[in-house]
Amino acid sequence: MSCTYAYRFKFVTIGDAGVGKSCLLLQFTDKRFREVEDLTTGVEYGACVVAVDGKNTKLQIWDTAGQEAFRCITRSYYRGNAACLLVYDITRRETFFNHLASWLEDATQHASARMTIILIGNKCDLSHRRVVSYQEGEQFAKEHGLLFMEASAKTAHNVEKAFILAARTVHKKIEDGVINLLDENCGVKSGNAPVASRRDASFSSRDGRCCS
Known part of the structure; x- marks a missing residue:
């Protein structure tokens, strides 16, 4: 069944390697979890059409590599995005305390000041291994004016909610004249272009071929 969409929003995911950015995207677009995750090399892509405040909206999501070797490539994808998902792993202190501020600095330097940023603490299903508290994530987001949510790519907890929250914030900026x-x-x-279905779940494979 085809449908139309009123808007098309570009998103980007950033954060350390292994925090689960690709898994969050795959859970959102394809409703599945990949147990063994290969590290993203370069950039991958996923898309999904969702209802945002009563309007069908296509989210085009660029999933970037977290390794330092790909940092220059990652920076080139910050520009021209409506929203950014800044992801850390609640079970790995370095992804939050050591590197999060650096990722945020990159995003604010290379992206539009109007870009919505949502901080996501991934792997909240692993509460027994938690080393970053909810309060610490919430405080970081508050200090830097970010949206915040903890999620689990494995259980799907808050995954769609996080993407929708970011999209609704972008939509409100359009209505308020900020964008x-x-x-x-x-x-x-x-938008108003036809798409294949409500979930246009194309997702780049590691060898560069596209699947849907």
Whole structure:
């Protein structure tokens, strides 16, 4: 069944290698979890059409590599995005305390000031291994003006909710005039083009081929 969408939002995921960015994306677009995760090399892509405040909205999501070797490539994908998912692993202190501020600095330097950023503490299903508290994540988000949510790519807890929250925030910025649709760098375009289904779940494979 085909449908139309009112808007198309560009998203990007950033954060250390192994925090689960690709798994969050796959859970959102394809409703499945990959037990063995190969590290992303370069950039992968996923897309999904969801209802945002009563309007069908296509989210185009660029999933970037977290390794330092790909940092220059990652930075080039910050531009022209409506929203960014900044991800850390609640079971690995370095992904939060050592590196999170650096990722956020990159995003604010290379992206539009109007880009919505949501901080996601992934792997909240592993509460017995937690080393970053919910309060610490919440405080970091509050200090830097970010949205915040803990999620689990494995159980799907809060995964769709996080993407939808970011999308709703972008939509409100459009309504409030913060985002100008004529600005090519805002990461938002008007839609009304037909798509295959409500969940256009294309996801790049590691060898560069596309699947759907």
